Amino acid sequence: MSGIRDLDATIAARAGADPDGSWTAKLLAKGPEKCAEKFGEEAIEAIIEAVKGDRERLTSEAADVLYHLLVMLHARGVTLADVEAELDRRAGVSGLAEKASRSE
Numbered sequence: 001m002s003g004i005r006d007l008d009a010t011i012a013a014r015a016g017a018d019p020d021g022s023w024t025a026k027l028l029a030k031g032p033e034k035c036a037e038k039f040g041e042e043a044i045e046a047i048i049e050a051v052k053g054d055r056e057r058l059t060s061e062a063a064d065v066l067y068h069l070l071v072m073l074h075a076r077g078v079t080l081a082d083v084e085a086e087l088d089r090r091a092g093v094s095g096l097a098e099k100a101s102r103s104e
């Protein structure tokens with residue numbers, strides 16, 4: 001998934017760029033709430049394509065979702081490394097076992 005790391009680095013680099021020349025800079029300049037709103041919109045569009053079963057459209061919307069997720073995380077100072085550390089923490093723990101431990 002080096003593509004995601006490259007994209008994350010691009011987003012970080014664009015953060016201080018001129019909003020007139022970068023969608024990322026423009027979105028970040030609008031604040032974390034707007035970034036979260038856009039992420040929500042893109043997630044809904046992906047849900048619609050998943051329900052419809054359009055593989056090509058779902059792939060495209062999934063790319064939008066990942067991009068907007070990274071922008072939203074950046075807006076709140078959460079790094080991809082933070083998320084990867086959380087994923088690593090969960091690795092090897094069954095989701096069923098984790099759920100059971102929460103309901104005790």
Ligand SMILES: N=c1c2ncn([C@@H]3O[C@H](COP(=O)(O)OP(=O)(O)OP(=O)(O)O)[C@@H](O)[C@H]3O)c2ncn1[C@@H]1O[C@H](COP(=O)(O)O)[C@@H](O)[C@H]1O
Pocket residue numbers: 007010011014021022023024025063064067
């Ligand atoms: N992956 C993306 C990416 N995915 C989606 N988008 C943009 O996200 C926007 C969302 O589209 P919408 O139709 O929902 O938004 P809109 O209707 O144009 O805007 P609103 O009316 O909702 O405000 C579009 O303008 C897309 O171009 C992206 N913009 C940038 N990237 C990546 O970020 C890099 C840097 O981009 P810039 O910051 O623009 O230089 C690019 O090279 C890409 O790798």
